[in-house]
Amino acid sequence: MGERGILIVVSGFSGAGKGTVMKEMMRRYDNYALSISATTRKPRPGEEDGREYFFKTVEEFEKMIAKDELIEYARYVDNYYGTPKSYVQEQLDAGKDVILEIEIQGALKVKEKFPDTLLLFVTPPTSGELRRRLEGRGTETADVIDSRMKRAKDEAEGMDRYDYLIVNDVLEECVGLVHQIIQGEHRRSYRNVAFIERMKEELKGE
Amino acid sequence: MGERGILIVVSGFSGAGKGTVMKEMMRRYDNYALSISATTRKPRPGEEDGREYFFKTVEEFEKMIAKDELIEYARYVDNYYGTPKSYVQEQLDAGKDVILEIEIQGALKVKEKFPDTLLLFVTPPTSGELRRRLEGRGTETADVIDSRMKRAKDEAEGMDRYDYLIVNDVLEECVGLVHQIIQGEHRRSYRNVAFIERMKEELKGE
Numbered sequence: 001m002g003e004r005g006i007l008i009v010v011s012g013f014s015g016a017g018k019g020t021v022m023k024e025m026m027r028r029y030d031n032y033a034l035s036i037s038a039t040t041r042k043p044r045p046g047e048e049d050g051r052e053y054f055f056k057t058v059e060e061f062e063k064m065i066a067k068d069e070l071i072e073y074a075r076y077v078d079n080y081y082g083t084p085k086s087y088v089q090e091q092l093d094a095g096k097d098v099i100l101e102i103e104i105q106g107a108l109k110v111k112e113k114f115p116d117t118l119l120l121f122v123t124p125p126t127s128g129e130l131r132r133r134l135e136g137r138g139t140e141t142a143d144v145i146d147s148r149m150k151r152a153k154d155e156a157e158g159m160d161r162y163d164y165l166i167v168n169d170v171l172e173e174c175v176g177l178v179h180q181i182i183q184g185e186h187r188r189s190y191r192n193v194a195f196i197e198r199m200k201e202e203l204k205g206e
Numbered sequence: 207m208g209e210r211g212i213l214i215v216v217s218g219f220s221g222a223g224k225g226t227v228m229k230e231m232m233r234r235y236d237n238y239a240l241s242i243s244a245t246t247r248k249p250r251p252g253e254e255d256g257r258e259y260f261f262k263t264v265e266e267f268e269k270m271i272a273k274d275e276l277i278e279y280a281r282y283v284d285n286y287y288g289t290p291k292s293y294v295q296e297q298l299d300a301g302k303d304v305i306l307e308i309e310i311q312g313a314l315k316v317k318e319k320f321p322d323t324l325l326l327f328v329t330p331p332t333s334g335e336l337r338r339r340l341e342g343r344g345t346e347t348a349d350v351i352d353s354r355m356k357r358a359k360d361e362a363e364g365m366d367r368y369d370y371l372i373v374n375d376v377l378e379e380c381v382g383l384v385h386q387i388i389q390g391e392h393r394r395s396y397r398n399v400a401f402i403e404r405m406k407e408e409l410k411g412e
Contacts, residue, residue, distance in 0.1 A: 127408035153409040159402045164393045184387040187370045196365045202333035203359040
């Protein structure tokens with residue numbers, strides 16, 4: 001059952017801890033693959049093509065857009081960021097569940113194109129806790145924190161468009177829960193059409 | 207989150223082992239309640255009103271139908287069987303996930319009335335295994351086994367109407383999986399409207 005992987009989009013408030021959850025998922029279980037984005041921004045020291053990002057020229061990137069080779073893409077400041085289809089398809093075909101970490105606009109676009117996509121939204125238990133986590137980083141100015149909180153307010157409007165709500169309170173529990181949810185999703189009837197058809201055929205022959 | 211219980215309908219082929227799975231669920235976890243059916247059939251020795259069944263007269267049962275006090279009901283041979291609303295509601299309100307073990311027609315009726323109902327279908331991995339289990343009981347005649355297999359063929363036509371497909375191969379794993387699926391379902395966005403609304407309100411006040 002469920003030989004093919006599931007495409008999973010993870011979004012969440014900045015400060016919800018989704019990066020940490022994903023990192024821990026990859027460390028703990030071996031059936032997940034993190035999608036690697038393509039970007040036109042320059043590699044930073046230590047970054048490797050095909051590991052952090054697929055680094056592309058603007059021309060290459062726009063060719064990918066034209067050839068419909070991206071699941072979704074967006075332009076931030078002066079750079080393109082997008083999700084190459086080929087890598088995701090390869091991993092799904094190999095039976096891996098592929099995790100995409102993107103924001104809500106991209107998430108909804110992906111779901112529209114691929115309705116079987118699983119949308120997960122990671123949130124801290126309260127908005128107070130969100131602020132505490134942002135402040136706790138100690139690297140952000142008050143202005144940056146305020147603008148993140150304002151953005152969270154906007155993003156919250158889209159929470160109910162996600163399939164599952166992941167409250168990240170205790171990291172260990174949260175990671176286990178996300179894993180359980182994905183494993184459970186593999187048992188959805190509509191993801192097991194081949195099994196159902198085989199069973200029907202077998203029973204007809206009985 | 208998920209303070210209210212979920213109504214769960216479990217169906218499956220006769221011989222799939224759903225009774226055993228349910229019994230083990232009740233033994234292992236304490237957040238589930240098995241729904242108790244009402245019936246007009248006479249209690250058998252050792253059966254207790256309110257434990258195996260709620261025993262009713264035909265008049266009482268028909269009054270329950272008239273007053274819409276049953277989630278679903280059916281007539282087998284000369285007896286009524288049905289699921290009283292009040293008991294299920296009480297358990298759901300108390301935060302218990304309530305499990306109903308009924309066949310496919312009833313399952314679809316319940317889902318129609320209560321769209322939040324979770325429909326689980328329990329099946330052995332193959333039809334050959336189904337036959338082996340029925341034969342392995344050693345209590346059924348060849349005719350009874352054949353009629354069960356024929357019924358399974360009809361029931362298989364409805365498998366894809368269920369939310370999840372539970373392949374009961376190794377009992378222990380199957381029980382854990384059903385538990386995980388139900389726990390995961392508690393995190394569905396549409397089951398957490400109150401949490402989402404609270405979060406939106408809090409973020410507006412930030």
